[in-house]
Amino acid sequence: MNRTVARITSALLASMALALLVACGDGYPRADRPSDRRMNASTHLQLLNRSLATKQRKLTMRDACHLVLSKPGAAKREGVLLPLLSTNVVVGTDSETGRFLVKLVEIANGKASTRLRLAVGEWLDAVAWRSHFQQLQIRCAATQASTTPPG
Known part of the structure; x- marks a missing residue:
């Protein structure tokens, strides 16, 4: 038994x-x-702005394919226009501080120009920031593909 x-x-x-x-x-x-695909553009933007809040900067949507980087309280014309499809997200480290960096680099007329340089504490924060930005880029590309006539 x-x-x-x-x-x-x-x-x-x-x-x-x-x-x-x-x-x-x-x-x-x-x-x-967690699923990036279930988030809407507004949620991605909120999460991107969490990291920018300490630097007194903010991203807003101009349209499906452009963001505007500005300082709260600044005039709208002072914002930096970020075309999503010609902006690359680069994750690296600051050689002086060892902190992780997220850079937004715009490629225009064959020239690279850094539009945002953001220091974050953890690698995971840098990769998450890049992921949210890339999700906005994917949405922009999908919008353009659906509105472009074939041929």
Whole structure:
């Protein structure tokens, strides 16, 4: 009888462990898993602006393919226009401080121009910032593709 109880207990524990692994194989319940694709442009912009708030800067949407970088309280004409499809996001480190950097580099007429240089504390913050910016770029490209006539 002890063997039977031991077998049943072992089978029950194994089943419970298997169910737990299947339900949360990567540590996130499926409903709680973050997804860039479920976020709208406004949410991506909010998350980008979180890092800029400490520097008294803000990004706003001009249209689906352009952002404006400005300082709160500054006149609109003082903002820097960032065309999403000709702006690259570069993640690196500051050689002096060792902090992670996010740079927005615009390529115009074959010349690269740094439009934003943002120091962040963690590599994960830099990669997340790049990801949110790239999601806006993907949305812009999709918008242009859907409005461009074929041929």
